[in-house]
Amino acid sequence: MDRNLQRGGHLRPVDLARRHGLSTQAVRNYEEAGILPAAGRTPHGYRTYAPLHAGALRAFLALVPGHGHQGATSIMRAVNRGAVDEAFRLIDESHAQLLDDRRTLRAVESALRDLEPITAPGLSEPSGPSGAGGTFIGQLAGKLGIRPATLRKWELAGLVNPRRDPRTGYRVYDETDVRDARLVHQLRRGGHLLDQIAPLMAQVRAAGGLGPLEAALCDWHGRLSARGRAMLTGAAELEAYLRERG
Known part of the structure; x- marks a missing residue:
């Protein structure tokens, strides 16, 4: 898969799935949920993915530990429909919740x-x-x-x-x-x-x-602390994905 990515070639669902230990059905589900951009299609109707999709998947999986599955899903959906400010607002809400949890602990x-x-x-x-x-x-x-x-x-x-x-x-x-x-x-x-x-x-x-x-x-x-660090990791991957989207 890495060679395909370097060449900017097409990727199959199984290529993305194997890279992250997922099932091909999970990759398809992520696309249908709006976590990944819409896939391309071959003349025969088979899905094809590109490096951009790989970046979206990396960003989503990195966001999950810090923001939760639902939060990461909402962030990626917002980014993929072009509502980047909405994605930033959702991220801010997660950080505010973490701060509130710290205050509660204190x-x-x-x-x-x-x-x-x-x-x-x-x-x-x-x-x-x-x-x-x-x-x-x-x-x-x-x-x-x-x-x-x-x-x-x-x-x-x-x-x-x-x-x-x-x-x-x-x-x-x-x-x-x-x-x-x-x-x-x-x-x-x-x-x-x-x-x-x-x-x-x-x-x-x-x-x-x-x-x-x-x-x-x-x-x-x-x-x-682990959640805070995971948010940093997720932010880095999301920033890379945003740069890739242009």
């Missing part, structure tokens, strides 16, 4: 640093008429300096999930609920909206608590 790290030990006095002792272990809503709200209505709002948003006392129906917050409420409180003080906090709380629960989450922060940092 907010989580800051919130974790500011949390007091989970076993802070008054938040894990048996309380209430039922004698069951846990903290009632008024006590927790007072400790956090917020209104009970705020805790109820967080519950409706799925950020905290207290159990109900079977006799009284009162909300009872165990140590995990208290941890979640305090983390939400820190994030809200940092200016985060409830719908921004919800996926963070899901990560806390998926990690099994704050300890495992702290260990996962290094991996989070690594993934964001």
